[in-house]
Amino acid sequence: SKEKERSSVFESRCKMSSERPGILLAVSSPSGAGKTTLCTRLRAEVPRLGFSVSYTTRAPRAGEVDGREYHFVSMERFDEMNYGGEFAESARVHGNMYGTAIEQVESAVAHGHDLLFDIDFQGAQQLASHEVFEQYMTRVFILPPSLRELEQRLRRRATDADEVIERRLRMARMELAHYHEYEYVIVNDDIDSAYDALRAVYLSQLQRVSRQHGAARGLLLDGD
Ligand code: 5GP
Numbered sequence: 001s002k003e004k005e006r007s008s009v010f011e012s013r014c015k016m017s018s019e020r021p022g023i024l025l026a027v028s029s030p031s032g033a034g035k036t037t038l039c040t041r042l043r044a045e046v047p048r049l050g051f052s053v054s055y056t057t058r059a060p061r062a063g064e065v066d067g068r069e070y071h072f073v074s075m076e077r078f079d080e081m082n083y084g085g086e087f088a089e090s091a092r093v094h095g096n097m098y099g100t101a102i103e104q105v106e107s108a109v110a111h112g113h114d115l116l117f118d119i120d121f122q123g124a125q126q127l128a129s130h131e132v133f134e135q136y137m138t139r140v141f142i143l144p145p146s147l148r149e150l151e152q153r154l155r156r157r158a159t160d161a162d163e164v165i166e167r168r169l170r171m172a173r174m175e176l177a178h179y180h181e182y183e184y185v186i187v188n189d190d191i192d193s194a195y196d197a198l199r200a201v202y203l204s205q206l207q208r209v210s211r212q213h214g215a216a217r218g219l220l221l222d223g224d
Helices: 002-015 035-045 075-083 102-111 121-128 147-157 162-176 191-206 213-221
Strands: 024-028 049-051 054-056 070-072 087-093 096-101 114-118 137-143 184-187
Touching: 024 035, 024 102, 024 121, 024 191, 035 049, 035 114, 035 191, 054 075, 075 087, 075 096, 087 102, 087 121, 096 102, 096 121, 102 114, 114 121, 121 137, 137 191, 147 162, 184 191
Parallel strands: 024 114, 024 137, 049 114, 054 070, 137 184
Antiparallel strands: 054 096, 087 096
C-alpha cells in the first residue's frame, strides 16, 4: 500500500542516521483545527515517532484511555509533580492543568528518539526556551481555514457541552494570535495537503546536517 511504501522511505532514511539527535516536534492549534487528525496520521506513517503523553487534571472524554491520550491525575497529584519539578512545561488551558513530564523528554533526547507533542502555545514556548530541549525542538502551528469553519468542526465533534464550545471559540481567537511564535504554520483547509505539509516539516528536520553526520561519515570512512 502507499502508506507502507511511504513508511519504508522513512525507515531507510532513519537507518542512515541511526545515531542522531532526536526531533521534538510540538504541534499546536486551537481545538477543532484538525491537529489530532494530522498528528495521528503522522504517527501511523512514522512508527518511530513517539507521542508525549501529558498529565492533565481534566476528566477523560468518552473513548480516552488513561496512559494513552493522557495520564489523568487529580489536582493534588498535579501540584505535587509540579512542586517536585517533574514537568518540563505546564500550563492552564481551558480551566484545566496540563503538563509534560520531564522524564519522557529527557529519555527521548538521551536515546535520539523522536517525540510528538500536542501542546498549547504556553507549553511550546516553555519547551522552546528550555536550555537543553530547545535545540531539538521544531514547532508547528495549525490554522483552521476560518473561524466559522472552526465552530462547525467543534459542533460536529459534539463531545463537549455547548458552553464548553463557546468558551473554546473565544479561546481560539486568543490562541491564534500566537501563530508567529512558531517556526511553521500550516492552514488546514484540506486535510490531505495539510498532512503533506506536516510530513514535509518532519522530513526536513530529518535531513538537517546535524542528523545526517552518520550517513556522511559512513561514506568518508568507506575505503572504496
Ligand atoms: P484537550 O483537553 O482538548 O485534550 O486539550 C486542550 C489543549 O491542551 C490542547 O490545545 C492541547 O494541545 C493542550 N495540551 C495537551 N497537553 C498539554 C500539555 O502537556 N501541556 C500544554 N501546555 N498543553 C497541553
